[in-house]
Amino acid sequence: MSALIRQVALVSLTQTVPARVVMQISAALQKQATRDLGPVWDVQATVDTFDQLGHVPVGTWPIVIGGRVPAGAGGFHTDRNGQPLSIVRANTDIDVLCQTCSHEMIEMLVDPFGSRFVPGDSPMPNQGRVNFLVEACDPSEAAQFGYTVNNMLVSDFYTPNYFDPVQSSGVRYSFTGAITEPRQVLDGGYLSWQDPVSAHFFQERRIDTDEPDFEDLGAPTDARMTPREFIDRTMDHFTQEAISAGRKSAAMASNLVPEKLDQAMNSQAAVWQELVERLTGGEDGRKEERAFGTLRRPPRAPKVA
Secondary structure: OOOOEEEEEEEEOOOOOOHHHHHHHHHHHHHHHHHHHHHHHOOEEEEEEEOOHHHOOOOOEEEEEEOOOOOOOOEEEEOOOOOEEEEEEOOOOHHHHHHHHHHHHHHHHHOOOOOOEEEEEOOOOOOOEEEEEOOOOHHHOOHHHOEEEOOEEEOOOEOHHHHOOOOOOOOOOEOOOOOOOOOOOOOOOEEEEEOOOOOOEEEEEOOOOOOOEEEEEEOOOOOOOOHHHHHHHHHHHHHHHHHOOHHHHOOOOOOOOHHHHHHHHHHHHHHHHHHHHHHHOHHHHHHHHHHHOOOOOOOOOOOOO
């Protein structure tokens, strides 16, 4: 049985991020979802761009790019029907913006409702068995572990083997290979879990520290808040700092600078434009259309006696 196709919408609510940028990001995210994420996590998804929220079809999950997003509001949310929605801050750095959207898309597709857990032994000494929250990008969310799609920066993500009980040779723990063992947390990242005894959420963080830093986040006080929403509100500012380094520190899958990419795209567009003009414009164009059999003249009106 084939996987259910999930539909994601990318919508910008600010002129800071124009439609052409949103469409470029959407194309990169669609390729990442289809080529990279889908085979690893057994998900299928479409990623489309819309000019306003009112045009997003019912049943499609939006990633909203907003102008002024206060602290704690970025990341995963659910609407009154329990459907997922993500909010991303506008950014004029397209790599930072694309990686942030990629992060939200991946976690939305892997855990749409923000409450998927995997049991395992706690990283904290003497805590025992816990439930890890599945947030596929958090342990390697820093920009230096990202990679490029269409020469745009996207987020690394861990694989289902990330929660294996022991390390095995030849096993891929994250898409880029940056994570090399189960439950590893890289610089700038974190791992979240819930203690079934206290119901508190805990984290292992490696943010501005060489050794793991363990934090007790307490328990959500709002019963309507999903586990991921609770975590995202707590970690929103850390995520922004981790991603803000952008392309400069990332392990590039392509060494093209944006100017080279623009040059290639413009050359491609010029070839297409020339072909379109030949096929549709002027007498020469009409002759070419006839040769291809594409010119269709309207039927003549019958003569009136």
